[in-house]
Amino acid sequence: MRPTVIVLTFNSEDTLGATLAQARKLSDEIFVVDSFSTDSTDSVAASLGAQVVQHAFEHYGAQRNWAIDNLPVSRPWQLHLDADEVMDDTLVQSILDLSDNPPHTGYFVPRYVRFLGRVMRHGAMSPTWHLRLFRNGAGRCEDRKYDQHFLLLSGSSGQLRGVMIDDIAMSLSEWTARHNRWADSEVAELFAAQSANRLQPDLFGTPSQRKRFLRERYNRMPLFVRPYLFFFYRYFLRLGILDGREGFIYWTLQTFWFRFLIDAKIWERRNRERIRQPIDSTLISGEKTTP
Numbered sequence: 001m002r003p004t005v006i007v008l009t010f011n012s013e014d015t016l017g018a019t020l021a022q023a024r025k026l027s028d029e030i031f032v033v034d035s036f037s038t039d040s041t042d043s044v045a046a047s048l049g050a051q052v053v054q055h056a057f058e059h060y061g062a063q064r065n066w067a068i069d070n071l072p073v074s075r076p077w078q079l080h081l082d083a084d085e086v087m088d089d090t091l092v093q094s095i096l097d098l099s100d101n102p103p104h105t106g107y108f109v110p111r112y113v114r115f116l117g118r119v120m121r122h123g124a125m126s127p128t129w130h131l132r133l134f135r136n137g138a139g140r141c142e143d144r145k146y147d148q149h150f151l152l153l154s155g156s157s158g159q160l161r162g163v164m165i166d167d168i169a170m171s172l173s174e175w176t177a178r179h180n181r182w183a184d185s186e187v188a189e190l191f192a193a194q195s196a197n198r199l200q201p202d203l204f205g206t207p208s209q210r211k212r213f214l215r216e217r218y219n220r221m222p223l224f225v226r227p228y229l230f231f232f233y234r235y236f237l238r239l240g241i242l243d244g245r246e247g248f249i250y251w252t253l254q255t256f257w258f259r260f261l262i263d264a265k266i267w268e269r270r271n272r273e274r275i276r277q278p279i280d281s282t283l284i285s286g287e288k289t290t291p
Contacts, residue, residue, distance in 0.1 A: 001098040002027050003077035006067050010035040012083030013044050014169045020048040022087045033067045061148040064141035076100055079133045084167045091162025105155025106134035108207055114167045116246040123240035129207030143197040145185035149208040157206055179258050187265045223263040231256035
């Protein structure tokens with residue numbers, strides 16, 4: 001199999017080279033869908049034989065679906081990557097070993113996170129499974145602003161050997177800034193409560209469906225309590241503590257700080273009218289009025 005490879009980018013000069021170097025082992029048809037980067041992302045992509053297409057970014061789901069609908073893909077299969085996702089040689093070979101007519105119409109890829117130079121191998125998120133390889137017309141991305149997954153529209157799915165490393169090379173300042181924006185997107189999704197073009201949660205379904213099932217159970221827990229429980233579960237019960245100092249930073253930020261921030265933004269939105277009420281001058285002066 002020689003699939004078309006589609007990579008989303010924005011100011012990705014630090015990680016794109018490694019991603020495309022492995023992708024070139026799979027295919028000579030590589031599209032980089034860039035969101036008008038201001039660094040050397042475009043020149044890095046062009047130097048490694050990728051075709052660069054510019055498209056304004058709305059959110060990941062919209063960008064992926066635009067790529068599916070508009071790129072001149074000539075191969076029967078397509079593989080979707082982010083600019084910081086590097087396939088190992090085993091994963092590359094397992095894709096090459098597939099025929100153009102394999103038993104499934106889509107394949108899940110195992111992904112590990114590399115944070116502050118260390119691969120996170122514990123916490124029950126190592127690896128996570130993502131549908132990234134599918135036959136043309138068989139896959140589409142959820143219409144979500146955050147935590148999007150690809151949907152398999154027809155046929156069955158399989159799993160591939162090897163791993164993909166999500167190499168988070170950005171600074172902590174950029175990481176927290178992005179997660180602040182993603183917290184806003186997650187809150188918007190929760191209040192929108194849409195079901196069309198969404199992954200259906202299923203404890204006994206695909207890896208993505210199981211993850212969504214567990215996320216919905218998490219969302220039913222009380223605000224401000226669940227981030228503490230989530231961190232305790234990931235870090236202690238599922239041995240995230242074994243990921244060292246880098247793991248302590250990652251699990252604290254990812255499973256506590258980020259989730260607590262989402263809860264705070266939910267609370268803020270629910271209490272917006274009360275928060276915006278005029279200030280009572282007696283509260284400032286300390287004077288009390290007689291009932």
